Amino acid sequence: MRTADELRDAVEAYLGTLRFAPELGRLEEPLRYALESGGKRIRPVLCLAVAEAARGDVPHALPAAVALELVHTFSLVHDDLPALDDDAERRGRPSSHVAFGEGVALLAGDALLAEAFRLALSYDDPDIARELAGATLGMIGGQYRDITGDDGDLAEVEQLKTGRLFSAAVGLGLQTAGVPTAGQPPWRAFGDELGILFQAVDDILDGDGFAARVGVDGARRLVDDASDQARERLVDLPGETSVLRALVDGLAARTA
Amino acid sequence: MRTADELRDAVEAYLGTLRFAPELGRLEEPLRYALESGGKRIRPVLCLAVAEAARGDVPHALPAAVALELVHTFSLVHDDLPALDDDAERRGRPSSHVAFGEGVALLAGDALLAEAFRLALSYDDPDIARELAGATLGMIGGQYRDITGDDGDLAEVEQLKTGRLFSAAVGLGLQTAGVPTAGQPPWRAFGDELGILFQAVDDILDGDGFAARVGVDGARRLVDDASDQARERLVDLPGETSVLRALVDGLAARTA
Numbered sequence: 001m002r003t004a005d006e007l008r009d010a011v012e013a014y015l016g017t018l019r020f021a022p023e024l025g026r027l028e029e030p031l032r033y034a035l036e037s038g039g040k041r042i043r044p045v046l047c048l049a050v051a052e053a054a055r056g057d058v059p060h061a062l063p064a065a066v067a068l069e070l071v072h073t074f075s076l077v078h079d080d081l082p083a084l085d086d087d088a089e090r091r092g093r094p095s096s097h098v099a100f101g102e103g104v105a106l107l108a109g110d111a112l113l114a115e116a117f118r119l120a121l122s123y124d125d126p127d128i129a130r131e132l133a134g135a136t137l138g139m140i141g142g143q144y145r146d147i148t149g150d151d152g153d154l155a156e157v158e159q160l161k162t163g164r165l166f167s168a169a170v171g172l173g174l175q176t177a178g179v180p181t182a183g184q185p186p187w188r189a190f191g192d193e194l195g196i197l198f199q200a201v202d203d204i205l206d207g208d209g210f211a212a213r214v215g216v217d218g219a220r221r222l223v224d225d226a227s228d229q230a231r232e233r234l235v236d237l238p239g240e241t242s243v244l245r246a247l248v249d250g251l252a253a254r255t256a
Numbered sequence: 257m258r259t260a261d262e263l264r265d266a267v268e269a270y271l272g273t274l275r276f277a278p279e280l281g282r283l284e285e286p287l288r289y290a291l292e293s294g295g296k297r298i299r300p301v302l303c304l305a306v307a308e309a310a311r312g313d314v315p316h317a318l319p320a321a322v323a324l325e326l327v328h329t330f331s332l333v334h335d336d337l338p339a340l341d342d343d344a345e346r347r348g349r350p351s352s353h354v355a356f357g358e359g360v361a362l363l364a365g366d367a368l369l370a371e372a373f374r375l376a377l378s379y380d381d382p383d384i385a386r387e388l389a390g391a392t393l394g395m396i397g398g399q400y401r402d403i404t405g406d407d408g409d410l411a412e413v414e415q416l417k418t419g420r421l422f423s424a425a426v427g428l429g430l431q432t433a434g435v436p437t438a439g440q441p442p443w444r445a446f447g448d449e450l451g452i453l454f455q456a457v458d459d460i461l462d463g464d465g466f467a468a469r470v471g472v473d474g475a476r477r478l479v480d481d482a483s484d485q486a487r488e489r490l491v492d493l494p495g496e497t498s499v500l501r502a503l504v505d506g507l508a509a510r511t512a
Contacts, residue, residue, distance in 0.1 A: 021390065023397035023416055025406070078366060083337070083358035102339035103403050106362070110334060111396045113366065117373050118389040126382040133374040134277065140367045141279035147359050150282070160279055 002058065004246055007048040011041045011069065014062045020115055030100045030108040031115070034077050035069070037091050042198065042251070044069045046169040047176075049247060050187060053239040056177025063119050064128050064172040070116035071136050072165055075143070077109040084147060123176075131171045138164035154213055158199045159192075166195030183238075190233040194248065197226035201254050227252040258314065260502055263304040267297045267325065270318045276371055286356045286364040287371070290333050291325070293347050298454065298507070300325045302425040303432075305503060306443060309495040312433025319375050320384050320428040326372035327392050328421055331399070333365040340403060383431055391424035410469055414455045415448075422451030439494075446489040450504065453482035457510050483508040 002010070015035055020028050044065035051061035080087040080095040081102060088098050097105035113136070120129035142160025144150075151157045170191030174184050200222040203209030211219040230248045234241045258266070271291055276284050300321035307317035336343040336351040337358060344354050353361035369392070376385035398416025400406075407413045426447030430440050456478040459465030467475040486504045490497045 021393035021397065023394040023420075025397055025401060026404070027397060027400040074366075078362055081339070081362065083339075083353075083362050097339075104400070106334055106337065106339050107396055107400050107403070110330075110365075110369065111393065111400075113369055114389055114392040114396060117385065118393065121382050121386045121389055124382070126377050126380070126385065129373065129382065129385055130377045133370055133377055136370040137277035137367065137374065138279040140363055140370060141277065141281055141283060144283040144360070144363050144367075145281060147363070148282070164279075 001052060001240055001243055002048075004045055004049065004243055004250065007045045007052075007058070007243070008041050010048065010058060010062065011044045011065060014066050015069070018066065018119075020111075021118065024111055027104070027108060027111055030096055030104055031111060033099060034073050034096050034108060034112065037073075037076075037093065039072075039091065041069060042247075043072055043165055043169045046166065046191070046194065046244075046247060047173040049243045050170050050173025050191075051177045053237070053241050053244055054174055054177040054179050054187070055239060056173065056179075061173060061176040063122050064132075064176050065169070067116045067119040067128075067132055068135075068165060068169055068172060070112050070119065071132060071139075074109045074112035074116065075139060077105055077112065079143070081105060084143075125175065127175055128172060131168050131175060135164040135168035135171075154210065155196075158209060159195065162199040162202075163192060163195035166198065167191045170194075186233060186236055190230055190237065190244070193226050193230035193233060194251065197223060197230060197248070197251050200226060201251060205254075205256070223252055257308060257496055257499055258304075260301055260305065260499055260506065263301045263308075263314070263499070264297050266304065266314060266318065267300045267321060270322050271325070274322065274375075276367075277374065280367055283360070283364060283367055286352055286360055287367060289355060290329050290352050290364060290368065293329075293332075293349065295325075295328075295347065297325060298503075299328055299421055299425045302422065302447070302450065302500075302503060303429040305499045306426050306429025306447075307433045309493070309497050309500055310430055310433035310435050310443070311495060312429065312435075317429060317432040319378050320388075320432050321425075323372045323375040323384075323388055324391075324421060324425055324428060326368050326375065327388060327395075330365045330368035330372065331395060333361055333368065335399070337361060340399075379432075381431065384428060387424050387427045387431060391420040391427075394420035410466065411452075414465060415451065418455040418458075419448060419451035422454065423447045426450075442489060442493055446486055446493065446500070449482050449486035449489060450507065453479055453486060453504070453507050456482060457507060461510075461512070479508055 047065035048058050048061050077096045079085050120132045138160045142157050145157045170187050200210050200219050203211040204219045303321035304314050304317050333352045335341050376388045394416045398413050401413045426443050456466050456475050459467040460475045
C-alpha cells in the first residue's frame with residue numbers, strides 16, 4: 001500500500017509527463033500554469049487510494065485520476081474569471097486570466113475539459129468517460145444554482161458543486177479496479193461523506209457556505225458527523241482501507 | 257435517400273426532444289436558447305448525409321451528429337463573450353451573455369461541451385467520443401492562434417478552427433455507419449475540401465480571413481477550387497453521393 005503522500009507524488013509525476021494535443025500549440029503554457037498551482041490533489045489521490053483499496057492497479061487508475069483533476073482545474077480557471085467569482089489570485093499566484101488575459105483563460109478552461117475527456121477515453125471502457133461526464137454536468141449545475149442564488153437547499157448545492165467530483169473520484173477508482181456495479185454503493189456512500197466533510201471544512205476556512213448559514217460551531221458539528229460517518233463506512237468495506245482512513249483524518253484536521 | 261432538408265428536419269426534431277442532465281436545472285433554458293438560434297446545421301447534416309451515403313442508418317447517426325452541433329454551439333457561446341469576440345448579436349438575436357449574463361453564458365457553454373460528450377458516450381464504441389475530443393481540441397487550438405494573432409499560416413488556422421469539425425462530421429458519419437478505418441481516407445479528404453469551401457465563403461460574406469488576406473476575387477477562386485476538388489472526390493467514393501453533391505453546390509452558392 002502506498003501512503004497518501006506517495007499517491008500524491010504519483011499524480012504529480014503523471015501530470016509532469018502528460019502530453020496535450022499538439023494542435024493546442026502554445027496554449028499548453030496556460031494549461032500547465034493552471035495545473036501547477038500546487039493544489040492538494042485530493043480528488044485524484046482519493047481515486048488512487050480507492051483503486052488500491054479495491055485491489056486495483058495504481059498505474060492503471062492514474063489517467064482516470066488525472067482526468068478528474070483536469071475537470072477540477074477547468075472549473076477553477078473558469079470560476080476565477082471576472083464573469084463568475086472575479087478572483088485575481090489562486091493559491092498566492094495570479095489567477096489564469098490575470099496571468100494570460102481573459103480570452104486565453106477562457107480557452108484554457110475549455111481545453112482542460114476537452115483534455116480530461118481525451119484522457120478518460122484512453123481506456124477501452126467508455127464507462128470511465130461516462131462517469132466523468134455525469135460528474136462534470138452535476139458540478140456545473142451546482143455552480144449555476146450558486147451564482148443565481150438558488151441555494152435554499154445548501155446541502156444539495158454543495159453536493160452538486162463538490163460532492164459530484166468526490167463521488168466520481170470513488171467511482172473512477174472502483175471502475176478502474178474492476179469492481180462490479182453491484183459492489184459499488186458502500187464505497188460511493190463513503191465518498192459522499194468525504195465530500196460533505198471536505199466542503200464543511202472549506203466553508204469554515206473561508207467563512208462562507210455552511211459556516212455562514214449555521215455558524216462555525218454548526219459547521220464544525222457537521223465536520224465531526226461526516227468524519228464519524230465516513231470512518232464507520234470504512235469499517236464495512238472489503239479491502240485494506242488504512243490510507244482512506246488517513247485521508248479522512250487529514251481532511252478533518254485540515255487548516256488551509 | 258433523404259434530401260439535405262429532410263436531414264436538417266431530423267436534426268431539429270432530435271434537438272427538440274433532447275433531454276439534458278437533470279442536475280443542470282434551469283440552466284436548461286440558456287442551453288436551449290443557444291441551440292435554437294436557427295443555424296444551418298451544416299455539420300450534423302453533413303454527418304447524416306455521409307452516414308447515409310456509406311449505407312449507415314440515420315437514426316443511429318443522429319446522437320453523434322447532434323453531439324457535434326453541441327460542440328459547435330458551445331464554441332459560439334464562448335466566442336461571443338466579451339473576453340473573446342464581444343458580439344452582442346448572433347443571427348439577429350441577443351447573444352447568450354446579453355440575454356442571460358456573462359456568468360450564465362460561460363456555464364452554458366461549459367454545459368454544452370459536457371453534454372456533447374455525454375451524448376457521444378451513448379454509443380458502445382468509444383471511438384465516437386474520441387473523434388469528438390480530438391476535433392474539439394483542434395478547434396480550440398485554432399481559436400487560440402486566432403486571438404493571439406499567430407495566424408501567419410491562415411490556411412492552417414482555419415483548418416483547425418473550422419476544418420476539424422467538418423472533418424469530424426465526416427468521421428462520425430463513417431464511424432456510425434461502420435466504415436472501417438482503412439476505407440475512410442477518401443471520405444475524409446472530401447470533408448477537408450468542404451471545410452475549406454465553407455470557410456472561404458464565410459470569409460467572403462464577413463469580409464475577413466481569406467477575403468481580407470487575398471481579396472474577394474482570390475477567396476472566390478479558393479471557393480471554386482475547393483468546390484471542384486470536393487466534387488472530384490465524390491466521384492471516387494463508393495455509395496450514393498447525390499445529397500453530398502447537393503451540399504457542395506449549396507455551400508458554394510451560399511449568400512448568407
